[in-house]
Amino acid sequence: MTVVNDLSHLALTELDPSDYAVPTIAPIRTSGHLDPVFCVHPLVGVVDCYAGLATHVDDARPIYGVQVPASGERAESLAALAASYADDIVRVQTDGAVHLLGMSFGGVLAHAIAVELQGRGITVGALTLLDSDPVHARAEGADLLASMGDEIDRSHVEELLAVASHNDELVQRHLPGIYFGDILAVSSVGTDSGSAWHPFVCGTVTKYLVPDAASFDVVGPLVDSYLS
Template sequence: VLLPLRPARPGDRTPVHCVHPAGGLSWCYAGLIRNLPADVPIYGLQAQGVGEATADEPLPTTLEELAAHYASRIREVQPEGPYRLLGWSTGGIIAHAIAAVLQEGGQEVELLAILDAYPAEGFRDLPVPDQAEALESLLTMGGYGPESLGDKELNTANVVEVLRREGSPLAALSAAKIEALGEVYLNTNDLVRAYDHRVFRGDVLFFRATVDTIDDTLTPETWTPYVSGRIDNTNVACSHKDMTLPDPIAHIARVIADRLTELEK
């Protein structure tokens, strides 16, 4: 569940904990390794069912349960705050929930960075995703669109074939693991739809994708009812799905690095 993208060493600064998007993998944050200072440890939270150690564990039934589980895993490597959390897409919703859990436990959360994610209530009006959407999301995680299938059917076998043909990092995963990620995607969406946000007591560092936006009413201010402090927005010239590609993640990392420096003054 806790992937050490850059594990903590003696003398390092406070870690940044990055929460997976709906697909369950936190590999997408690997670009932070080369763009955040070398003494900032980086951990990725991955969904239960992704790693071998959690493959047989039941998926969580509520987002509250998921957030509490992730908070406890974070505290295994960092027993006390202040905590620094980051999440892209659905990961931003989960990061906000984790921050609330940590605060309710008496811990300080000094950084909550949300990458183009919007409150859970917005999901309730959307069509319920199906297996095809889950597979399409896995293609997107691998860096490809549905057009990469050509005239082939959108199914697990053909998605795996594309990932292997194109040399995607996801190609190392078995077909069974790809199917498990599809289940994680659908389950995470169900959890988000049923979730009612608590209020995070602090400021939010927000990053808004400005290319190919689907709904112009989705702005950083939609978080206002659930954030007691400021919402500091940075526009990122990319689409939602491209937020963790090299150029956007480098831009995001520079802003986060500046905020970390401010926090440590």
């Protein structure tokens, strides 16, 4: 089943990302009594692209970023990376549902984490994928760095590009598993990444089309509504 909502006529403003954090589970907002949402890093491994999400999500909901460890360890497969992040997530979220969100490569990884958590008997709540395509997930690390603006520490460019290159190799070898549940797939105008998820989702794929799925001025309220 697919539900399509076209919001491409709405005007958006660009995100102003904050400095990226170092920990694997980076706190974006720790206060609140609702089940938290974990935002999974894109190809370059950092989570400053999610800085604008907190403005639009219920103040009672904690938000965490999931990004590459400072140790520089590299997983041998995307499934292994998902399992490692699942370990970290359950250390933070010890009970209740786990909500996941991912942008681009991060969406493929968020889906893999969701499959891993379900395999452990852990409840996955909302799974939100932004401009994420399991079939055409390849992207150029340099382009991603450029899109992140001037706020990132440029002294880490080589390290970030190395992470992007490794993650790109992982996603090319990855065959997604089956997620049992519904997903929200938000795509930028000119793409339809949500349709590509049907073979890997046993549930409803709700699709939205927006001018820029990386901007939370429209995407943020959609995410908040889906989490509720």
